[in-house]
Amino acid sequence: MIRIAIADDQLLFRRGMVSIINQFSDIEVVLEADNGQVLLDALAVADPTPDVVLLDLSMPVLNGVETTRLIHQRHPGLRIIILSVYGEDRFVSHLIDLGVNGYLFKNVEPREVEQAIRTVMEQDFYFNQAFLNAMRSRINKKTRLLLTDDIPSLLTIREKEVLQLICKQLTAQEIADTLSLSTRTIEGHRNNLLEKTGAKNTAGLVLFAIKHWLVDPNDLI
Known part of the structure; x- marks a missing residue:
């Protein structure tokens, strides 16, 4: 319930x-x-x-x-x-x-x-x-950032993959199946993403990804 x-x-x-x-x-x-x-x-x-x-x-x-x-x-x-x-x-x-x-x-x-x-x-x-x-609206008002100039450069390739799948609204189990990893490993990557980006939750991760052009908002719906 x-x-x-x-x-x-x-x-x-x-x-x-x-x-x-x-x-x-x-x-x-x-x-x-x-x-x-x-x-x-x-x-x-x-x-x-x-x-x-x-x-x-x-x-x-x-x-x-x-x-x-x-x-x-x-x-x-x-x-x-x-x-x-x-x-x-x-x-x-x-x-x-x-x-x-x-x-x-x-x-x-x-x-x-x-x-x-x-x-x-x-x-x-x-x-x-x-x-x-x-x-x-945010994207239209801001200049595109280079990944080497900001926080995204600190993310590993795997963390970026996990972040992009989070943005597609996949569950931890679905991400684990897609990447052939365990759900525990996926949760570890998610926690690392929260720490590195300063996001409060998954919503913050999605916002971060869009703001830094790691995902196109037009592809999310």
Whole structure:
């Protein structure tokens, strides 16, 4: 069972999401909150801690951005999917920099909500057209970097191979099968990538790969 927390100050929307999510197989909402502070207080005593939190970006008391920062400090294993009406590239890319695991517009179909939840559980990161648009915007504003001039030059050939497969949303087992390696070896490469790039999670690795032209965002969807 995948345990979900949801924080949104709009009661009607939140209750509607709870009703929809509870219809998904093996997924259950176990915690509701109307702002970030209430969410954090509930997480502090939750046993067990939820697996995924669906987090509204605009909330009173403590908004989604500040709540995201505090969740990373206090519950580093908790996956965060942002729910928002904001579609500007700067919002999306800023939140990915903060280490969220997914970004959904509030008008998406229920099947995409389910897909996002399952994907962040299996692969740590769900990206969609909103993410790709934000990345294209970044690329258009920046000069292409030479790999010998920055961090990518410190990555081994194998680490780059693993990174490219991560960007294609393959699981650790699928990457291991593709490269004829063990899943333990793949996890080791992933940990090395996180350390070398300074990324907080898989989302950060994908962002790093796109920013440094190790993968073309047009090939990801």
